[in-house]
Amino acid sequence: MKKLSYSFLFLLVIFFHGGKSFSQNIIKLDSLQLALKHAGSDTAKFNTLMQLSNLYNGTDYLKALEFAREAKEFAIEKKLKKKELLAETTIGNVAISQGNYKIAATHYFNVLKAYEEIQDTSGIISLNNNLGAAYDRMGEFDKALASFFKAQEYLNASNNGENKKLVLPSIYNNIGNIYQTKGDPNSALTYYEKALDLALQVPKLKAQGIAYNNIGKLYFNELNQPEKALEYLTKGLAFREEIGDLGEVARSLVILSNFHFQQKEFAKGKQYAQRALEIGEKIGSLDIQSSAFGRLSEIAEANGDFQAALVAFRKSKEFNDSIINQQASREITRLQLQYDFEKEEKIRSEEASQTRFKYLLTITALSVGLILAVLITFIIRSKARQTEMKQKNLALDVEIKNKELTTNVMYLIRKNELINNVAERLLKLQRRVLPENQKVFQEIILDLQREADNDSWKEFELRFNQVHSEFYTTLRKLYPDLSPADEKLCAFLRLNMSSKEIAAVSQQSIKSVEVARARLRKKLNLTNTNSNLVSHLANL
Known part of the structure; x- marks a missing residue:
């Protein structure tokens, strides 16, 4: 029996805690937008940017990232170090919601080092918990468990009893997830029940939803009690719907789709997968769309509709490839930028020394x-x-x-x-x-x-960067909102490849490539112009 996919772990450091319906979040969004325009102090503006980012993190990841980055830049400009760290943590939160786990871990680790330097206990607890979540997503379970236990150790050593009630449910849920992954269901259930008990006492709706969801998966996957599993999974979905976090709602729907698929209830499984897919498309989540198409492919194959299964499988693979490429390309870009910056600083220093020496030599050698x-x-x-x-x-x-x-x-x-x-x-x-x-x-x-x-594409991309090393840098500077799929299409067009050739390389239909080209023209602001798309990219 296939295991249900694990839900996202709860991230601690956030300003906005949704506890109401999605319609109420819309009202909150409008009021925050108004508050941002009339913010009378630096703190008010920063807090509003952060609240906007965390509110969008449940519905629109790109918007969430935009506000988090703006908050970080504002904090740097105003020299507000702790607020800068909080904004960078939120950027990591958005990245992990998108499925960019390596990027999230990088941000979390940078912030954790800063908190350790200033001995900020609350920050150390939060970032160890978040870093453990990122390690879990990357499959480094021992590192994840070590991070969670470190967070628990710092929390138990603190004297803030109320904070323990708020934070411990998240840590217990996370530790339980790791034990379940490592094949220790009894230890996992113990921690899940601890998390649920504390979350019910506070009460804390988001932690309750996660705990119900985790216990439901455990009863289904490891303890083979489907009726009990469905009871807990349904409660988990209800709590997430009450909170209004569309991303977590969609992930619960994927889990329920897999549950009904394993129970041979294909019609119900298909309904849940399609609902998850609709939400994934709405909020722009690649991992949700990939999982939903994967479920639909399995259901179609079980029903004997092999053509539909093949189409859904290709879609699932396409989104999964985008996630992998996005993780790799963004991490490589970050490392490259860091390397270039350090190299330029060294060159500037050397050039300054050489300039001073030349001036001295010129004065001495006037004779x-x-x-x-x-x-x-x-x-x-x-x-x-x-x-x-x-x-x-x-x-x-x-x-x-x-x-x-x-x-x-x-x-x-x-x-x-x-x-x-x-x-x-x-x-x-x-x-x-x-x-x-x-x-x-x-x-x-x-x-x-x-x-x-995919290795062929990676080899192609490596060779392309060797030949056209400045192409991606210029493209991302001019059009920062392009997706990894858009960048891949730009690379093919830069080589003057036809739609038929691109379709053959990328495993898509020619019609899909033509649609992607039309969307790319719009993103490059070439709509209603006479500019040729290939010529435009060749001149970058």
Whole structure:
């Protein structure tokens, strides 16, 4: 029996705690927007930005990230160190909601080090809890457990009893999750029940929803008690709906979809998966859409609708690939920016030292100006010759790499065209074979789709960056809101690839590529203009 996917762990450091319906959140949003315009102090403006970010974190991740970043920049400008750390923590919270776990862990770790330096106990507790959540998402369960126990240790050592009641349910839920993952259901149930008991005492609706959800999954996956599991899972969904957190509602729906699928109740499973998909599309969550399509693919296959199963599987894989690419590309970008910054600082320092030395040398050598002029002329010409040689070598290197890149792209096109051609031919043959053999054909077709090799794309992207190293930097500077899928399409168009070639490489239909190109024109502000999309990207 397949295990239900784990729900998101509760993150501590937030300003807004939703406890009302979604309609009430809309009213709250309007009032916060008004408050932001008329904020009379630095603290009021910062707090309003943070509340907006946390409110949007349940409905629109991009908006949530936008307000969190604005809050951080404002705190840096006003030299409000603790508020800067709080804003960066919120950026990590949004990242983990999006499924960008490595990015979230990076932000959390930076903030944790800062809290340890200033010996802020509350901050250390919160960030250890959040860092443990990120480690859990990345599959580093021992590190996650160590972070949660460290948070519990600091919390137990504190004298704030009320804070313990508020925070401990989250930590207990998180520890229980890790024990469940590590195959210790009894320890997991103990911590889940501790979390639920404390959450009911406070009361704390979000922690209650998480605890009910976790206990329900445990009864279904490990303890094999489906009736009890459904009771707890239904309660968990009800609490999350009452809070109005659409992301958590969608994740509960995915879990319930899988529950009914395992119980062979395919119609109910499909209803829950479709509801989750609608919410995932609305709030822009890649991981929710990927999970929902995955459930729909399994249900369609169980119903014998192999064509629908294949379509849903491709969609699930497409969103999952986007999550992976987004994590990798953003982390690489961050490291590259840090490296470039440190390198530029070192160059500036060296150039400043050289400038001072040249001034001193010039003043000292005024008496022998003619000889110095000759020497300088000689040095300049020598450097010019070296620069010219370097430029020639660089141009030759770019030409070679461009040829390699073209060869790589053609290999991808031929490989994917072959896979698609074989799949289409098998689909045609499938109609002619006996019904009892059709499932075998469909499984072969699905296996062919699963054989699509992401490593080829990674090799292509590596070669592309070697040849066009400034392309992504310029593109992200001019259009920061582009998604990883948009950036991939820009790279293909930069190589002047046709829609048919792009479709072959990216495993999409030509129609899907054309739609993506039209959306990209809109994002690049080329709609209602005569500008050619390929020419525009080539000139970046």
